[in-house]
Amino acid sequence: MALHETIEQTVTGLGYELVDIERTAGGLLRVTIDQPYVQGAEQFINAEDCEKVTRQLQFVLEVEGAAYSRLEVSSPGIDRPLRGEKDFERFAGELIDLTLKVPIGAAAAAGSGVAASRKKFRGTLERAASGWQIVWSEEPAVKPGQKVSRKKIPAPLQALGFTLDEIVQARLAPVVDFKGRRPKSAPGTEI
Numbered sequence: 001m002a003l004h005e006t007i008e009q010t011v012t013g014l015g016y017e018l019v020d021i022e023r024t025a026g027g028l029l030r031v032t033i034d035q036p037y038v039q040g041a042e043q044f045i046n047a048e049d050c051e052k053v054t055r056q057l058q059f060v061l062e063v064e065g066a067a068y069s070r071l072e073v074s075s076p077g078i079d080r081p082l083r084g085e086k087d088f089e090r091f092a093g094e095l096i097d098l099t100l101k102v103p104i105g106a107a108a109a110a111g112s113g114v115a116a117s118r119k120k121f122r123g124t125l126e127r128a129a130s131g132w133q134i135v136w137s138e139e140p141a142v143k144p145g146q147k148v149s150r151k152k153i154p155a156p157l158q159a160l161g162f163t164l165d166e167i168v169q170a171r172l173a174p175v176v177d178f179k180g181r182r183p184k185s186a187p188g189t190e191i
Helices: 003-013 047-064 085-090 105-109
Strands: 017-023 028-034 070-074 095-100 120-128 131-137 157-162 167-172
Touching (some): 003 017, 003 028, 028 047, 120 157
Antiparallel strands (some): 017 028, 095 120, 095 167, 120 131
């Protein structure tokens, strides 16, 4: 059995989701796990979860005779990679960083004000008719304490449609809010 399959079976058997496996030249085997997706529930990986998976993987990898010098099991972190359709469904509506395989090209950039050689985008992930789209605004972020005129016209929103085959990498954009997590509010409600 291949190493990836062995690790995936072990992690899913313990009730977790396998996000990523990374091997380095120095013999490090890094396994990234997450809680399975449950609609409406925010669940996080803690140190006890990582310890539980580490102990089981050490045993399983020893039995399989896998060659590694160090095993590291961790959570995906605030910049979690988005790998497949399931991850995109789970994080629809979230702020993401997206890198395309090829630049958007002159045809897609015409009239939009976006450079034709652009491959990296940060915006909100949304479901589109032909797959997925990222929606963003070129307006600079307001600095803390900065006053914004009520007469200022906001920059228009821009959207770029894409399929999963067109991306090199997609990650959740790391947003740090020191006031703590706030529950998502329903559209039209203010907090």
